[in-house]
Each structure stands twice: as structure tokens, then as C-alpha cells.
Amino acid sequence: MESLKENFRILRIRVESQTALPAIVVVSAAMSGDGTTYVASGLARAFAEAGHRTLLLEANTARPGVAESLDIRPIPPTCTAVGLHARQADVPGLWVTALRGGPADGTIRELTSRLRSEFAVTVIDAAAIPTSSTALQFSHAADALLVAVRTGRRACVADQELLRLIGDGDVRLLGIVPTKARGRRLSPPLSTPQLVPEVVDSPAHFAPRAGARG
Amino acid sequence: MTIDRITGLLRRQWLVVAIVLAIGVMAYFTLQERMRTFNATASILGVAAPSQNAAALDPQKDPTQSAVTPQDLPSLITSSTVVQRVGRDLHLSLNDTMKLAGEVRVRPPASNVIQITVTDRNPRRAVAAANAFSTEIQALEREIATSRYGSLIADLRSQLQSRRDVLAGIDSKLAAVSAQDPYITTEAGTTAINTQLVATLHQRDAIRATMQGDASAAQFAAARPQLTRQLASREIIDKNPTFNSLREQYGKDLAQLNVALAGYTDAFPGLAGQKSQVGREGQMLSDLQTRETAQPAKSESYVAAMLDKNKADAAYASDRAQLATFDAVIADLTQHLSASRTSGLSVAALRREREAGDQAFARLSDRLATAMADRSQAAAIAPAVVIDQATFASPSLLSQPRVLGTALAIAFLWLALTLAFLVDASDKRLRTRTTIEDLYGSPVLTDVG
Numbered sequence A: 001m002e003s004l005k006e007n008f009r010i011l012r013i014r015v016e017s018q019t020a021l022p023a024i025v026v027v028s029a030a031m032s033g034d035g036t037t038y039v040a041s042g043l044a045r046a047f048a049e050a051g052h053r054t055l056l057l058e059a060n061t062a063r064p065g066v067a068e069s070l071d072i073r074p075i076p077p078t079c080t081a082v083g084l085h086a087r088q089a090d091v092p093g094l095w096v097t098a099l100r101g102g103p104a105d106g107t108i109r110e111l112t113s114r115l116r117s118e119f120a121v122t123v124i125d126a127a128a129i130p131t132s133s134t135a136l137q138f139s140h141a142a143d144a145l146l147v148a149v150r151t152g153r154r155a156c157v158a159d160q161e162l163l164r165l166i167g168d169g170d171v172r173l174l175g176i177v178p179t180k181a182r183g184r185r186l187s188p189p190l191s192t193p194q195l196v197p198e199v200v201d202s203p204a205h206f207a208p209r210a211g212a213r214g
Numbered sequence B: 001m002t003i004d005r006i007t008g009l010l011r012r013q014w015l016v017v018a019i020v021l022a023i024g025v026m027a028y029f030t031l032q033e034r035m036r037t038f039n040a041t042a043s044i045l046g047v048a049a050p051s052q053n054a055a056a057l058d059p060q061k062d063p064t065q066s067a068v069t070p071q072d073l074p075s076l077i078t079s080s081t082v083v084q085r086v087g088r089d090l091h092l093s094l095n096d097t098m099k100l101a102g103e104v105r106v107r108p109p110a111s112n113v114i115q116i117t118v119t120d121r122n123p124r125r126a127v128a129a130a131n132a133f134s135t136e137i138q139a140l141e142r143e144i145a146t147s148r149y150g151s152l153i154a155d156l157r158s159q160l161q162s163r164r165d166v167l168a169g170i171d172s173k174l175a176a177v178s179a180q181d182p183y184i185t186t187e188a189g190t191t192a193i194n195t196q197l198v199a200t201l202h203q204r205d206a207i208r209a210t211m212q213g214d215a216s217a218a219q220f221a222a223a224r225p226q227l228t229r230q231l232a233s234r235e236i237i238d239k240n241p242t243f244n245s246l247r248e249q250y251g252k253d254l255a256q257l258n259v260a261l262a263g264y265t266d267a268f269p270g271l272a273g274q275k276s277q278v279g280r281e282g283q284m285l286s287d288l289q290t291r292e293t294a295q296p297a298k299s300e301s302y303v304a305a306m307l308d309k310n311k312a313d314a315a316y317a318s319d320r321a322q323l324a325t326f327d328a329v330i331a332d333l334t335q336h337l338s339a340s341r342t343s344g345l346s347v348a349a350l351r352r353e354r355e356a357g358d359q360a361f362a363r364l365s366d367r368l369a370t371a372m373a374d375r376s377q378a379a380a381i382a383p384a385v386v387i388d389q390a391t392f393a394s395p396s397l398l399s400q401p402r403v404l405g406t407a408l409a410i411a412f413l414w415l416a417l418t419l420a421f422l423v424d425a426s427d428k429r430l431r432t433r434t435t436i437e438d439l440y441g442s443p444v445l446t447d448v449g
Helices: A002-018 A036-049 A065-070 A108-118 A133-141 A157-165 B003-012 B014-034 B070-077 B080-089 B094-103 B123-180 B191-227 B229-238 B241-263 B269-293 B300-339 B341-380 B401-426 B433-440
Strands: A023-029 A054-058 A094-098 A121-128 A144-150 A173-179 B038-046 B104-106 B113-120 B384-388
Touching (some): A002 A144, A002 A173, A023 A036, A036 A054, A036 A144, A036 A173, A108 A133, A121 A133, A157 B433, B038 B070, B038 B123, B070 B080, B070 B123, B113 B123, B123 B341, B123 B384, B191 B229, B229 B241, B229 B300, B241 B269
Parallel strands (some): A054 A094, A144 A173
Antiparallel strands (some): B104 B113
16 A cells, blocks of 8 residues: 555656646546556656645546536536536545536637646546547646556557647657556545545535645 | 567467366376386397498399498388387287387497397386387398399399290190100201111111122032931941941851952852852941932931031021111112101201200299399398397386476476467457557557557
């Protein structure tokens, strides 16, 4: 467990060293099941533990792992302009929210600006880029892209498709994060944050404190 | 390949390694009994008699030179010919004989001493097989040494048979020609006729000369009876006692008459009687002489003369008869000689052909005798000599459990690693940092697995 945390700390340091805060980091993959939720959760927890106000945004509408495990009610796309509906996790400085579908047209830039203004680090748990336009949108809008790859699986066409989709130069592929066996993301104790029991009533009050440290 | 790589390989392909090692363990227990074999070794000395002729099977080669060099022996020993002979000697089945080919080893001849080692699960059979190999290689080597003459001898025999057939054909032709003409012999042809003709002519001349002599003798003999007639009459009268006594009486009476005539005149009375007595007696003598000499055969001389005459006549007649016979024979021979001229020529040609065939047959016989003598000499040479016969069989190295276990452990460990490496190399899954970086062209930040 400790070594696992240490690995995420190393990952956080490497990301932090190559991006300027506030930053939006998208964790995606070539195919579903490669462990994006696992990496995103661990990375977000590591950033939060490092004292950065961090938001874990689940945009994986196909497999909403964090939302399901934390029983988060995803916000609809039309509401992204209104509020993030972020909830405080069990780690100080870590906030969690989820999107139902992609952001509404024309709101992606506004959303990212809002994320950068409200959080030092936003880690987006995106679906596989070859299968999700939302993930590709976030990749273009984000500061860095991390690709989770499940070790042990075979290289496939999806890998080439991913590289082709992000190969226009606009996406900054920061690096690859190998993960282990499928389904580990469903193990909450490892990386998935737990929500604190308090409930924020209104989206307006849900707005995080700017520059606050957890 | 570093220890870390081997460790990683074992971690990824542990199942392959485990399966191979498990097979190795099973192989150990399986082979422990099957690999229990024994080695028996027999040593032979290949006589160092290098071939002076590149053609080892050259019949012209010195028969005292070995046809097989010591360097040839290993290949010969492991040849199927020797293996099959050994299998036959040991009464092995076909399968066991085939196995035997893989159980015999021959150490390459660093020297002329060659060791034949047979490996078998049965120590007695290993010993017997090693000794059988040493025996059979000797036999085979001897056969090879003599086989180079065998083909020559067979060929010479075949040629001799052909020559014999040709000569028999010539003889039959000669016999056929001779059968057609009795005056032509297979040995002399028409020469016999000529010879006989000449001899007959000589004989006729001799007979003719004899006949002339006999004719003269007969002519002389024919005159002899007439010449001996007076002598024969005298002999007849002289040998007749009556005539002699009568002549004596006549002489006496004639003497008395002459006395009376001398003393008396014609008037003497008794003179007339005496004259008449003498006249009668003279007449009687004359009659008796005439009567006796009328049969000259009573004279031995006459008879002898007559016999001589008859003999001479008979000889003359015989000579004439013989001369007539010879004339007839000469005429007959002359006629045959003229008629047999063609046959005589063919016989002469056949005779010449026969003589040439005889000479060729004699030459072939000489060569056959020489080849057979050379073969016997080559067969008498034993180029491979058995130095040590196999007397015992020692357990082979792999029969020892420790050695077998070690060998199998090394072999199967190597096999396991090789298979693991091959399986790992053929595995296209994303297992290592390098393969992932190669795939995406981006660095791996950290492994969070």
C-alpha cells in the first residue's frame, strides 16, 4: 500500500514538474479497462495530499466508476455552466464531481477556465479517447494528457487510433502510466477517495474556496 | 542475459518453466530404468598397409596389399552390412538389429588400434555384439580383399565357358562334315585322303614291282617241271625196285649173251633163246620205264618243281589281283578327293579356327589360374587382427543416477529457459516498460501497478 502511494507521489512529482499550476490533467486510455479511474483517483489524491486544491472530475460516462462507487449524482452537461457540484472527499483539499455526458457545446473553454480558477489541479478521469469525443475534447483543452495502459494486454488497433487522434500537435501527451490487472479501480481503499458525509446544498455554495488548501 | 532479465523471464513464464521441469522430473524417473545400459568394448588392430593404388579393388593390385585401410574400418563397422551380419549372428529380430546400429560406436582411429563399443541393456548381449562386430569386420574385410578377384574370376569363367561353347560348335561342325564324307576326318580333313592316296600309289608301285618279280619267278618256275622231267624219270626208275631188279637181270642176261656171242657163233643153239630173253627183258624194261615215267608226280623233284611253279603262279596272280585292287582304290580316292575339295577347305578352316580357339582357351585358363591363386593369397591375409575380445560390460555413464539426474537437470533447465524465452519473445502483450514506450513513443512516467 505504501509503495503504491509512493508510486502515485512519483507520478504527481513528474506531472507537477512538467506542468505549471493551475493545471488540468486528463487521464485517458486507448481502450476501456486500462485503469484511467485508478490512475486519476490516485493522482488526484497525491496532489491533494501534497497540499494542492484538487478536483477529481469524472468524465467517463461509459464507465462512471468513481461516481458509482461514491454514489455521486453526475451533473448534467447543461449544468456545467452553473456549477461543478463538487463534493469534498475524505482527503483534505480533494474535491470530487462527475459529468453526465460531455460538456454542452461552447462551454468547454468556460469550464476549463473555471476549473483553473477554482482548483490548482484538476484531474479528469476520461473515457477511452478512441471511443469518446468528450475525452478527446478534454485532451485538447487540458494542459497534459496521461495515458493509462494496462500491462498484460495485447497491443491493438485502439492504441494506434489513440495516437492518430491526438497526433495533431495540440494535445500534450505527458507520458504513459502502466497499470495492472483489470478491475482494480473498483477497490476503493487503494486510490479512490471517499466522500465526507456533509452535503453541500446549493451549487452556489458548492463553489470551492479559491486558493484554499485541504 | 542478466540475472534480472532471467528473474523477470521466470516470473512471466513460470508456468512454462514449471511444466518443462516437471517433464524433466518425469523423464528422470522414466529414463532411470531405460538408460540402464552397459558398454562392452573389443579392440582390433587395423594392419597399416596403405593402398599403393588409388583403386582399392584393382585386380592388378598386389594381393598382399590390404584392400581396406584402418581409416576405412569405422565406416565399415557401422555399415548396415556388418550390422545385419551381427544381428544374424546374435539371432536378433529385425527391430533389434536396427537398434543395434545405434548402439555401436567406433572410436576414430588415432592409431591403428580401433575400439568397437556396443551399448546395450543386456551386458551379455553387449559383450557378444562387440565380439561379433570384431569377427564380422574381419570376415567382411576378407571378402572385400577377395571380391576384387571374384568379378575377374567370374568374368574369366564366363569367357572360358563361351570359348568352350565356341569350340564345341566347331567340333560339331567338323563332326558334321566328317559324317557326310567318311574320307574326311575331324582331325586331318582331306589330308587323310591325300595321305592314303599317296600310300596307295606307293603300295601299287611296290605291288607292281613285286608282280614283275613274281612274273619272272613264275616264268622260271613254269620251265622247271619240264627241266626236271628227265631227272624225275631217273628218280622214279631208280627208286623202282622192280625196274632195278629187272634191269639187273637184263644186265646179267645181256652179259651172258655177249659172252655167248663172243664164244659162239650164231649157230649156237642157245644163242637165239638168249637173244630172245634179252630182247624180252629189254622190252620189259622199256615198257616198265615208259609206264613208270608217265607219272612224274612220283618224283619229289618234279613235285617240288611243280609246287614252285604253282606258288609262283599264285603269287603272280595275287600280285595282279592286288594291283587291280589298288588301281580301283586309287581311282576311288582320286574321285573322292576331287569331290571333297570344298569340304576339305571348310574342314581346314574349321581346324584353324579350332586351333586358335584352343590357344585362346589356354590363355584364359592361365589367367583364371593366376586370379584364383591371387584370391587365395589375398584371402589368406588377415588385415584386421582382434587384439582384445570383449569379456565384460561396464555400466554406461548415464546409467548412474547422479550423472543422469545432473544431465537431465542441465538439459531441461536449458530447455525450460529456452522455451520460456521463446514464448516470451513471441508474446506480443504489453508487459514491459520498453514495449509500452515503443508503442506510444512517449516515456513511461511511473508504474502504478
